[in-house]
Amino acid sequence: xxxxxxxxxxxxxxxxxxxxxxxxxxxxxxxxxxxxxxxxxxxxxxxxxxxxxxxxxxxxxxxxxxxxxxxxxxxxxxxxxxxxxxxxxxxxxxxxxxxxxxxxxxxxxxxxxxxxxxxxxxxxxxxxxxxxxxxxxxxxxxxxxxxxxxxxxxxxxxxxxxxxxxxxxxxxxxxxxxxxxxxxxxxxxxxxxxxxxxxxxxxxxxxxxxxxxxxxxxxxxxxxxxxxxxxxxxxxxxxxxxxxxxxxxxxxxxxxxxxxxxxxxxxxxxxxxxxxxxxxxxxxxxxx
Ligand code: ADP
Ligand code: MG
Numbered sequence: 001x002x003x004x005x006x007x008x009x010x011x012x013x014x015x016x017x018x019x020x021x022x023x024x025x026x027x028x029x030x031x032x033x034x035x036x037x038x039x040x041x042x043x044x045x046x047x048x049x050x051x052x053x054x055x056x057x058x059x060x061x062x063x064x065x066x067x068x069x070x071x072x073x074x075x076x077x078x079x080x081x082x083x084x085x086x087x088x089x090x091x092x093x094x095x096x097x098x099x100x101x102x103x104x105x106x107x108x109x110x111x112x113x114x115x116x117x118x119x120x121x122x123x124x125x126x127x128x129x130x131x132x133x134x135x136x137x138x139x140x141x142x143x144x145x146x147x148x149x150x151x152x153x154x155x156x157x158x159x160x161x162x163x164x165x166x167x168x169x170x171x172x173x174x175x176x177x178x179x180x181x182x183x184x185x186x187x188x189x190x191x192x193x194x195x196x197x198x199x200x201x202x203x204x205x206x207x208x209x210x211x212x213x214x215x216x217x218x219x220x221x222x223x224x225x226x227x228x229x230x231x232x233x234x235x236x237x238x239x240x241x242x243x244x245x246x247x248x249x250x251x252x253x254x255x256x257x258x259x260x261x262x263x264x265x266x267x268x269x270x271x272x273x274x275x276x277x278x279x280x281x282x283x284x285x286x287x288x
Contacts, residue, residue: 001027001284009283017251017266018276025262028245029280031227035176035273036219036240038232039187039194040077042250043201043270044163046233048081051144052160054135063157065089067149070107070116073097078147079105081161082116100124102188102211104147115150118190120209122148127155140192143200165200172270173203179274182226186210186218188236212236219243231273233257248273 001009006023013020020026040046053060068086071079073094094114097107103124104117115121119136122129127150129136135158136146144160176183184205187194194208207218215232216239222228223245230237230244233253238260241247249261252268265272 001286005283005286009279013263013276013279016272016275016279017269018272018279019264019266020276021262021264025246026280026283028227029229029263029277030284032181032229032246032277032280034182034184034222034226035229035231035277036222036244037183037185037203037270038215038230038234038237038240039185039189039197040163041233041253042231042237043169043185043203044165044197046077046163048077048145048161048163050081050085050159051162052139052158054158054160055156056132056158057154057156060157061089063149063159065092066109066114066151066156067116067147067159069094069109070097070105070114073107074099074105077163078145078161082147082159101213102209112152116147118146119148122150122155125150125153127153129155132158137192140190141196143193143196145189145193165197166268166270168269168271170200170202172273173201175271175274176277179277181277186215188212213239215240216243229273229277231270248276 009026010020037043055063064086068083069092071082092109094107099105103121106115139160144162147159149157173183183203185203186207191208194206198206219230219240227245229246230240231248233250235254235256238256241260247261248263249257250268251266
């Protein structure tokens with residue numbers, strides 16, 4: 001691309017709310033053939049809300065009180081959903097809080113061990129989940145994420161949360177595929193929920209139950225045979241954004257993600273991913 005075309009391209013991007021940090025990134029963007037998306041906060045709103053509370057011991061209030069007392073110490077979007085549900089319930093004092101990345105949290109109240117998190121967390125701690133397999137699968141098939149609440153090696157209840165898909169996400173995926181590029185979604189969520197969400201998005205390839213530190217490995221692996229864009233918003237996404245040929249951050253994302261990215265989408269709109277690639281193609285095709 002000519003220097004003039006690059007300058008014009010960066011200016012045009014800025015007008016569209018597509019902030020391109022340096023000129024070389026337009027050349028890299030023109031070569032992209034794989035676009036990997038983070039799920040939560042990128043293709044979805046990232047604002048989960050509670051859809052179901054299923055107490056197995058005690059009542060709904062007990063489940064929410066315990067879960068919220070633990071989650072009050074977490075900044076995960078799921079934690080916010082649970083804590084806001086407990087607005088009128090006094091929270092319990094929590095000691096020895098331990099966040100388990102990609103799984104949930106463990107803490108204790110009144111010297112009882114409390115676990116709040118996904119199925120892996122409960123399996124790791126050898127808490128039996130007999131009899132609830134069907135309930136869980138049904139919720140997951142609806143695209144919901146399961147949060148289990150346990151006390152002293154016993155499952156007390158199930159909370160399900162849902163996160164709306166951004167309105168333009170399916171359109172963005174379609175547009176990218178129409179341009180001849182591969183798309184994939186990566187998430188820490190479980191395979192069934194991830195697949196249900198992917199179906200709504202029209203995205204064929206899904207990598208689920210990915211631990212935060214593994215996103216970067218997936219990007220490196222994909223780069224072995226292609227030019228890879230990674231689109232994300234979270235602290236977890238920063239290493240993958242930096243490792244990708246083109247890192248694209250959602251504007252309302254975390255500061256570290258924005259810093260690690262090459263392109264920032266000011267409008268938080270996934271449709272600006274194909275728009276950015278289109279822009280790069282235009283710039284590079286200009287000979288003078
Ligand atoms: P994602 O951003 O895709 O949700 P994370 O790595 O943050 O990925 O989390 C993966 C999974 O771990 C979540 O889907 C959830 O099941 C569980 N999890 C993580 N943190 C929490 C938390 N604070 N409370 C409940 N569950 C959690
Ligand atoms: Mg995210």
